[in-house]
Amino acid sequence: MISAKDVKNKIRTVQSIEQICRAMKTVAAIRLRRAEQRLETMRLYAGAIQGLVERLAAVTQDHPFLQPRDGKRKAMVLVTSDRGLCGGYNANAVRRALEEGGPEQVAVIAVGRRGVAQMQRRGYRIADRLVPLGGEPDPYQVMRLADRIGRLFSAGEVDEVSAVYTAFHGGTRSQMRREVLLPVTPRAAGADASRGLLAPGTGDVICEPPLPGLLEGVMTRYLRARLAAIVQEASASEHAARVAAMTAASDNAEEMIRSLTLAYNKARQAGITKELTEIVGASEATA
Amino acid sequence: MPPLYDLTIVSADRVVYRGKVESLVAPGAMGSFGVLAHHAPMVAELETGELDVVAEGGGRVSFAVSGGLLEVTWSGVTVLADSAEAAEEIDVDRAAAAEQRAEERLRARPEGVDTARAEAALKRALNRLRVARRKGRGPGASENG
Numbered sequence: 001m002i003s004a005k006d007v008k009n010k011i012r013t014v015q016s017i018e019q020i021c022r023a024m025k026t027v028a029a030i031r032l033r034r035a036e037q038r039l040e041t042m043r044l045y046a047g048a049i050q051g052l053v054e055r056l057a058a059v060t061q062d063h064p065f066l067q068p069r070d071g072k073r074k075a076m077v078l079v080t081s082d083r084g085l086c087g088g089y090n091a092n093a094v095r096r097a098l099e100e101g102g103p104e105q106v107a108v109i110a111v112g113r114r115g116v117a118q119m120q121r122r123g124y125r126i127a128d129r130l131v132p133l134g135g136e137p138d139p140y141q142v143m144r145l146a147d148r149i150g151r152l153f154s155a156g157e158v159d160e161v162s163a164v165y166t167a168f169h170g171g172t173r174s175q176m177r178r179e180v181l182l183p184v185t186p187r188a189a190g191a192d193a194s195r196g197l198l199a200p201g202t203g204d205v206i207c208e209p210p211l212p213g214l215l216e217g218v219m220t221r222y223l224r225a226r227l228a229a230i231v232q233e234a235s236a237s238e239h240a241a242r243v244a245a246m247t248a249a250s251d252n253a254e255e256m257i258r259s260l261t262l263a264y265n266k267a268r269q270a271g272i273t274k275e276l277t278e279i280v281g282a283s284e285a286t287a
Numbered sequence: 288m289p290p291l292y293d294l295t296i297v298s299a300d301r302v303v304y305r306g307k308v309e310s311l312v313a314p315g316a317m318g319s320f321g322v323l324a325h326h327a328p329m330v331a332e333l334e335t336g337e338l339d340v341v342a343e344g345g346g347r348v349s350f351a352v353s354g355g356l357l358e359v360t361w362s363g364v365t366v367l368a369d370s371a372e373a374a375e376e377i378d379v380d381r382a383a384a385a386e387q388r389a390e391e392r393l394r395a396r397p398e399g400v401d402t403a404r405a406e407a408a409l410k411r412a413l414n415r416l417r418v419a420r421r422k423g424r425g426p427g428a429s430e431n432g
Contacts, residue, residue: 038300045299048365052358056330139299206329206359208317217316217332218356221367228299 004267011260018253024085025246031135032239039168039232046229053184053222059205062212064154065184065219071159075107075127075152076100077181077227079165079234080115082132087248089166089241090114096176097164098122107158109149111231127152135239137231146227150220153182165230166237172244174237181226184219290324291343293363296350296371303350303371307343311364313357314338322357322364329359335410337418338366349374351418353411370411377419386412 057066078097080090090112097119100106107127110116116129130145152158161182166174207214289309296304312321314336322329338350355368389409392400 041297041301042299044302045297045367048295048297048358049356049367052330052356052365052367055360204328206327206331208315208320208329208331214330214332218330221356221369225299 002263002267004264004271007260007264007267011257011264014253014256014260018250018257021246021250021253025243025250027135028239028242028246032236032243034136035232035236035239036168039229039236042225042229042232046225049218049222049225053218056205056215056218057184060211060215063215063219065150065182065223066215068183068185069159071156072105073107073158074101074105074160074162075109075149075158077109077111077149077161077163077165077230078115078119079133079163079231080110080112080118081238082113082134084114085245086238086242087245089238090118092176093164093166094118096178100162100164100178109145109161111145111234127158133231133235135235137228137235139228142228142231143224146224147220149181149227150223163227163230165234166241167233168236168240172240174240177233179230181223184222292324292326294340294366295363296338296366296368298355298368298370303368304340304348304373309341309343309345311341312339313366314352315357322359326359326364328361329357331357333357333366333368335407335414337414337421338371349418349421351377351411351415353414372415374418374421377415379416379419382412382415382419386416 061067076097078093080093084090094115097108097115103123103125107125108115108119109128110119110126111130112133113131116126116131120126128145128148130141149161153161160180163177163179163181165177167177168174291307291309294304294306294308294311295302310321310323312319313331314333316332316334319336320331333352333355335353338352340348340350342348350368350371350373352366352368353370355366355371358365358367385408389405389412392405393402393409396402
């Protein structure tokens with residue numbers, strides 16, 4: 001039987017772990033709330049520019065981003081977190097990323113430290129990276145990465161850029177998603193046109209500056225918005241995953257403290273009983 | 288009363304304005320242009336400048352816009368701003384500090400300074416200061432919705 005003192009030490013250890021877990025949970029919950037708010041406007045902005053691009057793409061494809069390629073060189077943006085303690089968040093993302101193809105077929109553009117380490121270990125080339133991502137992604141850094149990705153694609157160094165990330169579904173729910181970033185394939189160009197810019201029977205849009213000059217400004221902003229939205233989705237998912245993981249961990253710690261306290265009380269009682277028996281035994285012997 | 292249309296000004300981090308308006312004048316990359324109701328579909332690139340809106344009822348609202356896109360559809364106008372603030376929201380001290388910082392960078396030109404970036408920053412700061420100074424002009428200048 002372990003001594004009461006050992007059990008007491010163990011209880012103290014678990015208690016401090018529980019405190020840490022609760023603190024991490026609180027921090028993650030605050031960040032999640034902020035990330036959700038940012039995600040909401042980001043979705044609105046990215047959705048608006050997506051619509052604009054779809055309507056423009058129905059009229060012209062005069063930009064590298066809009067032209068399908070025959071080549072097979074692929075790059076994949078993989079969004080993970082910098083640190084662990086967020087359940088299966090990173091493992092799920094990496095597992096999905098591996099389905100994209102082997103190290104010979106795909107180069108990785110890693111957002112978040114975990115992705116760099118995990119993919120490098122498996123022999124993938126890290127073509128670009130954004131680390132550390134941090135608890136609140138820096139919009140300027142994300143924008144710069146988007147511009148670098150755009151140049152990589154326009155220069156013909158890669159023929160397709162996809163993104164693997166965790167999309168946020170509210171609460172603690174999220175889901176792995178895989179999207180093609182470049183080339184831009186407007187979902188059935190024209191099908192969408194009737195509800196917006198191009199009323200049925202109208203083919204013309206006033207463009208200022210005229211096409212194709214306008215497209216540069218549009219496509220640059222489009223890619224920035226897409227990437228920023230993706231990173232924001234993933235960031236919200238990360239915080240949600242951390243809240244869930246830390247809730248489970250602190251609940252477990254609490255349960256452990258309960259059973260350890262029971263063990264402690266038993267050990268203490270056993271000690272007292274033993275001492276009493278000895279005293280009684282001794283006094284009877286001398287009587 | 289002149290016909291109205293729906294205007295949304297949104298940047299990546301917030302919805303800056305949403306409401307029914309009579310007209311607007313935007314800082315187009317090729318010069319300022321105006322948009323009234325029933326304007327033909329259009330996509331325009333904006334540069335750093337002042338976006339003036341005449342809201343429903345004739346109230347004027349000015350915004351400092353730092354580049355972006357403007358789309359006119361049959362259902363309304365959307366401004367996708369790289370950043371935008373209503374005149375009342377502009378932090379004048381911050382803009383003045385940014386102006387000074389950018390000017391110093393351009394004057395000193397030490398190794399590694401991105402001149403284009405500093406120039407753009409200066410332009411944004413000057414624009415914010417100009418729009419902020421002009422707030423409250425015109426009849427019925429109102430808060431943004």
